[in-house]
Amino acid sequence: QSVLTQPPSASGTPGQRITISCSGSSSNIGSNSVYWYQQLPGTAPQLLIFRNSQRPSGVPDRFSGSKSGISASLAISGLRSEDEADYYCATWDDSLSGYVVFGGGTKLTVL
Amino acid sequence: QVQLQESGPGLVKPSQTLSLTCTVSGGSISSGSYSWTWIRQPAGKGLEWLGRIYTSGSANYNPSLNSRVAMSVDTSKNQFSLKLSSVTAADTAVYYCATSSVGSGYTWGQGTLVTVSS
Numbered sequence: 001q002s003v004l005t006q007p008p009s010a011s012g013t014p015g016q017r018i019t020i021s022c023s024g025s026s027s028n029i030g031s032n033s034v035y036w037y038q039q040l041p042g043t044a045p046q047l048l049i050f051r052n053s054q055r056p057s058g059v060p061d062r063f064s065g066s067k068s069g070i071s072a073s074l075a076i077s078g079l080r081s082e083d084e085a086d087y088y089c090a091t092w093d094d095s096l097s098g099y100v101v102f103g104g105g106t107k108l109t110v111l
Numbered sequence: 112q113v114q115l116q117e118s119g120p121g122l123v124k125p126s127q128t129l130s131l132t133c134t135v136s137g138g139s140i141s142s143g144s145y146s147w148t149w150i151r152q153p154a155g156k157g158l159e160w161l162g163r164i165y166t167s168g169s170a171n172y173n174p175s176l177n178s179r180v181a182m183s184v185d186t187s188k189n190q191f192s193l194k195l196s197s198v199t200a201a202d203t204a205v206y207y208c209a210t211s212s213v214g215s216g217y218t219w220g221q222g223t224l225v226t227v228s229s
Binding site for chain 2: 002033035037043044045046047049050051056088090096097098099100101102103104105
């Protein structure tokens with residue numbers, strides 16, 4: 001059971017826009033920045049979005065992030081076959097001594 | 112651009128201690144306010160943050176593992192390490208080392224598979 005809740009799967013057709021949600025609480029998303037990671041099959045995760053909505057250099061502007069209250073979202077527009085991957089949200093949780101929490105991951109299928 | 116490489120035994124017996132090292136290249140482990148982190152992923156499952164350490168020695172660990180995990184930094188070798196004691200089959204996973212500065216998100220190593228089995 002992950003602290004952050006993501007849908008286990010999502011799908012779309014090429015060119016479509018999809019969103020992946022990430023739900024938390026006041027001790028994590030509600031008070032800290034959200035990060036998104038993309039994990040292509042058989043590889044290590046890579047940073048996709050930092051500080052809720054910022055893209056590292058090299059990440060296409062088809063990827064965007066947003067946060068409102070205790071929820072965050074990742075949007076992918078102009079879906080491409082190479083976007084088929086697992087996507088994880090992450091943030092700091094202020095409870096106990098503080099630690100990083102991840103969502104359970106969303107497997108995106110491009111139909 | 113900092114690069115990270117995990118190393119250590121790929122097989123550990125139950126009840127023993129898992130020990131992994133992450134070698135940092137392309138930069139000094141002592142430079143800047145970076146945290147040095149371990150994350151693991153069981154096969155077919157999600158990511159679990161194990162903890163982080165700073166070169167000052169200050170560390171934060173996942174509360175679910177707190178009593179079994181320890182991390183250290185060796186600035187002379189540009190390395191940081193993970194020890195996880197009393198392992199069971201549930202600790203079988205790909206272990207990643209990662210680094211980040213404040214607000215920047217993680218840069219990851221390629222990961223190393225550790226299997227707990229007799």
